[in-house]
Amino acid sequence: MAHGAHRTPSLPPHPDLTLARDCELCLGWGTVVTRDGDHELCHSCQPDPLGDQGAAASGT
Numbered sequence: 001m002a003h004g005a006h007r008t009p010s011l012p013p014h015p016d017l018t019l020a021r022d023c024e025l026c027l028g029w030g031t032v033v034t035r036d037g038d039h040e041l042c043h044s045c046q047p048d049p050l051g052d053q054g055a056a057a058s059g060t
């Protein structure tokens with residue numbers, strides 16, 4: 001009966017909708033959908049829950 005163990009049960013954290021209100025990235029949702037279809041806090045308007053991720057990750 002091993003079933004349903006594919007998806008991570010982790011629900012998206014609680015975004016601060018006040019911060020997300022004027023955000024163009026998440027359009028006020030406070031969360032964004034990744035390529036994997038997972039929801040995660042919007043990097044643009046929400047404080048990083050991990051604290052040390054994405055600080056120097058992306059470069060253009």
Ligand SMILES: [Zn+2]
Binds near residue numbers: 020027
């Ligand atoms: Zn946002």
